[in-house]
Amino acid sequence: MRILEHPEPDKIQIDMVLSALADPIRRRIVNQLADGHDDQACIAFELPVSKSTSTHHFRILREAGIIEQRYSGTAILNTLRSDVLDELFPGLLTAIITAERSTAIRSASEA
């Protein structure tokens, strides 16, 4: 069975987390996970990039400790590590998700 490496909570660094979340595509993934339920396969995210780039972004998120990925057949199910992140960096994830939403609303009302 294939194994996916995840950082232990005490190895999760604010530096990697913020770098990961600085990318709009990765924030889109995080937001969809926050909006919807857990265990969404990578293919459920209709990202405007190629497959290999998509893999790249999911990996960055996993290695930063932001998502958990586990195999289920050929698919990979993705889950936000909200509890871990909230413990380590209280309010951070919520703030970023909220920010993204309000930005979307702002730019929509401008158009």
Next chain:
Amino acid sequence: MRILEHPEPDKIQIDMVLSALADPIRRRIVNQLADGHDDQACIAFELPVSKSTSTHHFRILREAGIIEQRYSGTAILNTLRSDVLDELFPGLLTAIITAERSTAIRSASEA
């Protein structure tokens, strides 16, 4: 008189803010501003980089809308735009500053 451009609140984008805060040196600046008082000159930040690199980082922070810079003689006084940021992205700045602090504490207790 020299003028420094600052983005209006409605031009401040989460993308630029997070990219700016993804850099440890820039977070160090933000943290020192949050810890101390407003109006600290650039030279008050003893950064492990050259002068020109320092200028670069302060500019990124200013253009992202995170700090306000204004001339006072030959010096530039820096102030966190906390109120603007809190309005736009509630909780974000606090979360990042808190995160940085707890990370510092964690890594100190490891040593």
Next chain:
DNA sequence: ACGATTGTTCGATAGTCATCGTAGTACGAT
């Protein structure tokens, strides 16, 4: 007027990052 202080500007450079296509792997279904 002169010098010291504070920060900027301008290349240059080395490193990182997002992106892609192609080829490959693992698994489920038929």
Next chain:
DNA sequence: ATCGTACTACGATGACTATCGAACAATCGT
């Protein structure tokens, strides 16, 4: 066994970024 699905690995590429030193600019004291 074969095929389709879902994702990975690899090498290449172009863009961006942090960094530097050297030269410059603006201001303040003396």
